[in-house]
Every structure is written in structure tokens, then in C-alpha cells.
Amino acid sequence: MRPQTRWISLVSAWGAVLFLGGVTPLVAQATHVANVTGQAARGDKLYQRYCVGCHGPDGDGNGENAMWIDPKPRDFTAGVFKCRSTPSGNLPTDQDLYDAVTRGFVTTNMPPWVALTPQNRVDLIAYIKTFSPRWTGAAAPTAITIPPETPANIESILRGRQTFQRLECWKCHGPAGHGDGPSASTLTDSKDNPIRPYNFSSGTRFKCGDTNQDLYRIFMTGLDGTPMPSFIDNLQPNEAWDLVHFLRTLQPVKSPEALTWQNYLQTHRGELKPIGPEGGSQ
Amino acid sequence: MNRHLAPAFGALALAALATAATDAPATRPAAAGTISGTVTYTGTPPKMRPVDMSKEPTCASQHATEVLTETIVTGPGTTLANVVVYISAGDQPTPAPTEPVRYDQKGCQYIPHVAILHAGQPLEIYNNDKTSHNIHPLSKVNPEWNKSQPPGSPAIKTSYDKPEFIPVKCNIHPWMHGYFAVLSTSHVALSGANGKFSLAGLPPGKYTVTAWQERFGTQTQEVTVSEGGTATANFVFKALPY
Numbered sequence: 001m002r003p004q005t006r007w008i009s010l011v012s013a014w015g016a017v018l019f020l021g022g023v024t025p026l027v028a029q030a031t032h033v034a035n036v037t038g039q040a041a042r043g044d045k046l047y048q049r050y051c052v053g054c055h056g057p058d059g060d061g062n063g064e065n066a067m068w069i070d071p072k073p074r075d076f077t078a079g080v081f082k083c084r085s086t087p088s089g090n091l092p093t094d095q096d097l098y099d100a101v102t103r104g105f106v107t108t109n110m111p112p113w114v115a116l117t118p119q120n121r122v123d124l125i126a127y128i129k130t131f132s133p134r135w136t137g138a139a140a141p142t143a144i145t146i147p148p149e150t151p152a153n154i155e156s157i158l159r160g161r162q163t164f165q166r167l168e169c170w171k172c173h174g175p176a177g178h179g180d181g182p183s184a185s186t187l188t189d190s191k192d193n194p195i196r197p198y199n200f201s202s203g204t205r206f207k208c209g210d211t212n213q214d215l216y217r218i219f220m221t222g223l224d225g226t227p228m229p230s231f232i233d234n235l236q237p238n239e240a241w242d243l244v245h246f247l248r249t250l251q252p253v254k255s256p257e258a259l260t261w262q263n264y265l266q267t268h269r270g271e272l273k274p275i276g277p278e279g280g281s282q
Numbered sequence: 283m284n285r286h287l288a289p290a291f292g293a294l295a296l297a298a299l300a301t302a303a304t305d306a307p308a309t310r311p312a313a314a315g316t317i318s319g320t321v322t323y324t325g326t327p328p329k330m331r332p333v334d335m336s337k338e339p340t341c342a343s344q345h346a347t348e349v350l351t352e353t354i355v356t357g358p359g360t361t362l363a364n365v366v367v368y369i370s371a372g373d374q375p376t377p378a379p380t381e382p383v384r385y386d387q388k389g390c391q392y393i394p395h396v397a398i399l400h401a402g403q404p405l406e407i408y409n410n411d412k413t414s415h416n417i418h419p420l421s422k423v424n425p426e427w428n429k430s431q432p433p434g435s436p437a438i439k440t441s442y443d444k445p446e447f448i449p450v451k452c453n454i455h456p457w458m459h460g461y462f463a464v465l466s467t468s469h470v471a472l473s474g475a476n477g478k479f480s481l482a483g484l485p486p487g488k489y490t491v492t493a494w495q496e497r498f499g500t501q502t503q504e505v506t507v508s509e510g511g512t513a514t515a516n517f518v519f520k521a522l523p524y
Binding site for chain 1: 337413414416417418420422425426427428429430431432435438453454455456
């Protein structure tokens, strides 16, 4: 059965080439970030030096260090990525992968790879894309649009707080954003490994960036392969910005949103409805 | 014969992926036959556990009686329900029906527990509850997505291109488990509460019939259907307690 399947998929790929006049590439899409073009062959050499220890020779996240690491290294053969600017279920853009390699992943063993040149990083991305057939011949995914940020005033924060209650973010992230909601202890990723929801009081950075735009993108596209779903179908852009502004108040930093919030609480704390099961629909 | 022509029809062959393995029955008008049978088990299947929905009162209040997990649903005697029985080889390729399959979230349960879909067939997912669900089908062959669906949201409309048994879960309500059975054939049935199934409308010929149960895996049988006849295929799964 297996050789037969392989034979047929080869035939199908060949048929698609004929059908589309030979424009469909049989290898992974070309990799471009800004005006830098990646080459998988060069990326291969870099991968064998810098990445293979955790991500493994086959790119499946089973490198020799993997057993000591939690969260586990990314399995590139699955073609599923957390940090994307594209809708849930889609591949990330080259820029997304480039940003992830550059940024690293806070609270994991993946460091920022700023020591590598931009050309090195783009070459690595070109190589990473050879591990999953999902990159082959697929159309380049497009990023979601992020409209300009709305004013981060107290009205926006309060609306965002209502959204946090209405969309039941607290069921995983907890009423105060401490990552201790009623479902938190049951969460597993798509490989059945336990996973914790983000604790907003733990710091200022998120796995997928630290700007308000990054925060907007994270909950709108969701983190594929984890329990964090996409909310783009449920939030208008202005509602999403409101939620961003509220989430900033949960963090232990003096962001403009947090200062506005602290001022508000000094005089209005008693007026707030609780967040959580007793909060009802606000 | 078609091996030499195949490259030219490559794009079309995609649709025929799963069915190209054996010679297709001749396409002359013939009275269609049926394959029917019963799915049973031997041994002791694990007991289904009661679901504790106390953390979600709006769902708990919808159930007057105890809700049990649906991983293994047994019927009278040793019969097994909710088993997907389908033609896995020997079938003519069938086009995807345009009628959408409906998948409901109600009382924090998936209804049906196993949804049968043709590859490419529209799928509509509804939230009938007063709580948010997130629909997270854990597909591996098809792209994996995870979408939130608060109360009152419109249906999520989607489809799957490739055959696959996809576990579905809601991360917010960890007891919610279901399956999308995406197949490349329309000749498929779900065994009933009495373990019985029937695959009708089959032209005479040799078929491979596969039965799939989410815990016990798959079993296959070769079955020959005569003109207008009814062939029997009974499946027996070995049940282990855990």
C-alpha cells in the first residue's frame, strides 16, 4: 500500500505541474525575508551545527538534548507553529519564522539567535521548511491585517476587561491572569504534553513578542499546537485592542495602561464586577 | 492498463487516492448489493466513567442523568456501537456530497460523538451552549487549527481535504472528546446501538471493508458482493480493560 501511495502522490504532483504549466515548485517554497533570499543547502550546514542538538537530525524535535527539555523542541515535520501572523491552521510566513529565530522563546530553552547574521537566519528558515511536506507547492500564506491601535484610555481597558470575562479567558489564564484558571491544570498540547497557560504576572514578554501588536496577533491567530485558540472570528479590531489594553494591566510593569488602571482603581475599585465564575455576563 | 495513462490524469488521481489499489468492478448496470453485519467484542471493555461537569454549571444543569464518557459504547450482549465501518478498497471514487455535516456542542458534549465526513464535504460546527468552547481538531494529515466559539457565535464552516480520523477536543472542557472520520468513500456506516451496520448500493465485486473504533483500532476483511446480494461481514474487537 505504501509504495503505491507514494507512486500516486508522485503522479499527482507531476499532474499538478502539467496542469499549472510548470509553475508549481516540487520543492519547498522559496524563502525571502525583506530582500534576503534563503538557501536550504547553506541552512543545512548551520542547522547541523546550531540546531540539531535539540531539534534532531530529522527535524522532529527528538535531538539528543530533547529529553532534558520542557517545553519540547519544535517538531518541524508536523508543520505546526505557535507564533504566526497567519490565521489558525495556516503555515507561518517567512518573516514569522525569522522573528521566532531572532527572538527566541522566553521561558523555554530556545535562545535568541541574534548572533547569527540575517543571511544565516534566512538560510536556516529555508532549511527548516524542507522538513514538512506542507511547505511543498503550497501558496505563501498571508498575514492578518492589524489596524492602527486605538487610544489606551480607561474606557478601552474596562471594555477589554468585559471581553476577558465574556470570552472566558479566565477559565485558563485565571481571574487575575496568573495562569491558574479552573481548566489550567488539565491542559495538554497537541502531542499530549502538559502545558501551562500564560501567567501575565510572570513578566513582560510573551513567547511571540513583546509589543502591543504582538499581543494583538497572539490571541487573534491563536497558538497552533497548543490549547490557545484563535479569536479572530469573535473579535472586532477595536474590541481586540481593548483586550490588549486590559491584558497590559495584568503585567507587573508600569505600562501606560497599568498606570491608567492603577489610578482608576484608587477611586473605583468597589464598582468593579468580579472576573471569574461569579462574574456572570457583564 | 491505466498505468501508462496515469501521469496525464495525475491531478484527477488525487481524488482516487485511497481506492486505486484494486481493479474496480466493471461499470455495467447491475443490481447493487449490500454488506451488512454486527460489531461485537470479546473480553472486558473498560467501564465508561461519569463526567464531572460541576465546573461548568450551565452544562451540568442540562443533564438530568449521569453523563458517561463515550470512548467505548456497548450495546445489548457484547455488541459495540459507534464503530465506523467503510469500504477502504475496491470502491469507485465518489464525489464529495455538497450537503453539510452538522456537528453540535450541546451540554458540553459533542453530538454526534463521531461525525462521518467525506473528504471535501462541508462541515458546520455549532455551539448551542451558554459557555465558550474552543474547537480543536488534532489533525496530523490535514492542517491543525484551534478556534474559539463563544455562545451565540455563527457556525464554523470548514472542510477536510484528506482522509483521516481526527480526534476533536475542547481544551476549556477537558472531558469533551469526539472524532471526525474523514473518508474518501460514501459507502460508510456507523454501527448502531445494537452493533449492526449496513453498507448498501455496492456494485458486485470484491471489497475491502474496514471497521474503526477509537480505542480498539482497525480491522479489515475482504468481502465479495454478488449481484443484488447481501454479503455478511462481522467484526470482533478484542477489548482490554485498560
